[in-house]
Amino acid sequence: METDEETTETPGDEAWKEHTSSFDRVQSVALTVAEPRPASWIADEALVAENTARRHLQRLVELNVLTADAEGGATTYFPDPVYVRTREVRALLEEHDQDSLAALATELKSDIENWQAEFDASSPEQVRRQTAEDSFSAEDSRERRHVASDWEHTRYRLSLIEDALERYGEFTNRPAPA
């Protein structure tokens, strides 16, 4: 039995604790937040005591995984954008070579061009705004919300691929053993 962890009745919590460490859970919660959150909030969601969360969060700040902001009272934590970007660029470089990255970029650009044409919009924000119009059926609104999200996701992904291609040589270079 865990002693310093919170007891809750939400289904799945027990299994989550059984298969992950408190550090893993704090990291995972902190890396998915939509806005900066204090340690108490992250502790509740990660099913750990607040002191435990505080300790892990401090470590994650030292590792540049998170940024901390102490302005205006309680310290809040948010994913470090440089860490997030580097992690994704690394994953792309592990899964693709230079040609495949270039081909993927072409495909993603073509997806965006298709959305621009199909939804008569220049940005995903504009597609989101369209969903507020009454003239669309529930199904049409749903499609537009998902296209807006796919577009935002694709726009960020393209910027990652551009980074990976720009420094492909540097990022994949490994001197041969002497």
Next chain:
Amino acid sequence: MRTRANERQPPFITDGGRDSSRDLGQERHRILRELRQQLTRHPAIEEVQGIPDGKLRELRADINPSAFGRDAERATLRVAWWPAPEDSEFTVHYSESTGYDCGFHREPNPHVDGKAHFQERSGPGDDYEYESVSFSVETPSRLLWTILDQLVDRLQ
């Protein structure tokens, strides 16, 4: 509230209220990456991949159906997440080789009240049956474990 002084705003704000402090495309990458990690920790999950290949818009996991108490040859789990300025939407959907499929979804739906629901059908030719559900947790990783736990209950 609008005054002359703040009329000069960065173009991305006048372009439909894009919140410069919240990049939803980056957020979706973060969430999918964490959900993928969590799926690999779950004892019933065998392999997880991002689909479509390279575009990584959602996750597909191979599941061992017997770990879910099911007598099927193969089963897969599809996980998708759409961060949004208001309510994020998601899908965690189970499909097996018998033709049966079911899933937990959070998105507006004409069939039930409320946003979150469970839906299931015996085969691709059947109509879905819907049931309204609610979740008390928000964080994607924790919610995934909640849903997987409820899925096991539903499948047994």
